Amino acid sequence: MSRLRRHSLSIVFLVLFAVALVGQAWAGWVQFNDQQVAQDLAEIGLGRYLRSADFAVDVTENWQSEYLQFLLYVLATVFFLQRGSPESGAHGGLGTDEEQKLGEFTEPGSPAWAKAGGVRTAIYSWSLTLVMLAIFLASWLGQSIAGWAAFNETRMQQLQDPLTWPGYLANADFWARTLQNWQSEFLAVGSMAVLAIYLRQRGSAESKPVGEPHDSTGASAGG
């Protein structure tokens, strides 16, 4: 199998991300200038738009919600169960050392920090959650700062006082941007957990094998 084929899943999504980001930048730029013209204000060039708070807030508000989605899914599947779902553990909880291949159960190919024991293994055991949490928080902070600047630009164009950053955090614009993304992510994750009980996609790691019973639960039921 070629190197390209072995990494094709991540490559495909990287390309899709780049194409979608370029499309968003172009569409956002046109939309921004349409609004400027409608208010008798000056249009800006694409380069200026790419450095604008308007573009930054649109990008980061989606980033934070996507990372939150996967963060919660990773964490929720530790503590909550969904009978029949391939995304749910069969019993829940953090698992034994034997199940997690830790301590005396490590293998020659186990990651170095999994073999190390102590603080390093403890950190590594939560590393996926910690990194996803850090990216989520950074994106959310970025959204709050960019959203604050973009909102103040609109307010001053409409002859209103700009807000302070804490004032923006308490403003409906910040929460409308945040929650409109969160609700869709929660719906998508919840419906995926339930639909995967009864529906199948042959060949997908996200689905149980086509012939697997509906009440079969857990990652081991995955195809």
Next chain:
Amino acid sequence: MDRSALLVSLVLAALAAGCSSSRDAAVEEVTTDFRSAVSSEDAEAACRLLAEPVRYELELSSGSTCEVELLDVRLPAAGDIQEVAVSGTAAQVRYQDDVIFLGEFGDGWRVTAAGCLSRADGPYDCQVGG
């Protein structure tokens, strides 16, 4: 506001100040020139610093020239700048008794509203523009 929120605000304000100091200076310069032109009754210079749509609207609504109308309005011209806020293509300059709003156009910052007084609810009430 608790201490952490205040600290974050101060850090963000410092970053924003560092990034936008040159833009603040450009906004201050245009506003000061506009204020000086109004003060010295140099209506031609003041009109040049108005945004084109504002100048057009002023002439259309008055049926007169920008220069004549601007002198008739008698905009406030006294006082020092208290505070400058710039975000993207919009800016606000606060004086003790009134406020000026600006927008960034192809030829630089231009006044989009002047002689603005705060209202309890809604946008500022402005003598010119808005």
